């Protein structure tokens with residue numbers, strides 16, 4: 001597997017892992033992450049707040065909505081707690097299918113497969129831009145029962161989808177086979193709260209071959225046409241049901257005071273009627 005990993009160039013999953021305090025990154029990723037943090041010192045706060053949003057959204061879905069099946073697209077490098085750890089702490093029989101296209105995530109995927117005996121987890125290596133390759137994957141079909149509700153989680157990935165990729169259409173195709181009572185949880189990159197700083201970070205990504213498509217509030221809304229937004233609707237990730245805990249990814253955000261201009265991500269949970 002190592003041979004497929006291009007350690008000479010920075011990669012989005014590894015830059016994120018570096019900035020949130022993980023251990024699976026290479027010098028090129030650290031150089032990129034440091035350059036981005038110089039452009040926008042709030043970047044670590046923003047990224048940890050995104051991860052904390054994901055954790056609160058999954059806990060909400062498991063505890064309040066009774067969801068027992070998750071399909072996570074754009075999983076990233078394993079960072080505890082991962083979705084199965086949160087969902088299975090609520091219900092040990094929870095099932096999670098993880099999807100990513102980064103070879104390093106595949107190489108480390110064993111950490112995503114260590115769930116409870118009563119539950120089940122699986123990993124699918126696939127490109128989100130080909131939703132059929134996800135939905136038709138044998139691992140998904142063997143793990144999830146698509147006649148029962150599933151939460152589709154698409155966290156911090158659609159900013160890597162260009163207009164020609166049609167991210168709204170991709171998410172719609174992933175939701176299509178899921179039954180009524182399923183959920184969509186997303187975080188969606190935006191430059192609306194710190195346009196200059198976030199614009200400069202986006203240029204750093206683009207300079208390393210990772211162009212970024214940041215979205216306005218109105219563009220974020222397009223993902224949720226026909227769905228029922230869970231309160232408080234489309235808000236910056238730190239404003240989505242904050243509970244004061246933070247999960248301690250990286251240096252922890254438990255007591256951190258987060259300013260709106262430090263956050264470049266909308267967070268949303270919505271139900272399929």
Ligand SMILES: C[S@@+](CC[C@H](N)C(=O)[O-])C[C@H]1O[C@@H](n2cnc3c(N)ncnc32)[C@H](O)[C@@H]1O
Pocket residue numbers: 012013016050051054073074075076077099100101102105126127128129154155156157160
């Ligand atoms: C910023 S990380 C987010 C990780 C995790 N969802 C979180 O929010 O903590 C984005 C992830 O999306 C993955 N990714 C980017 N483009 C992708 C694509 N076209 N198909 C599948 N995964 C992709 C990257 O490899 C990376 O692991």
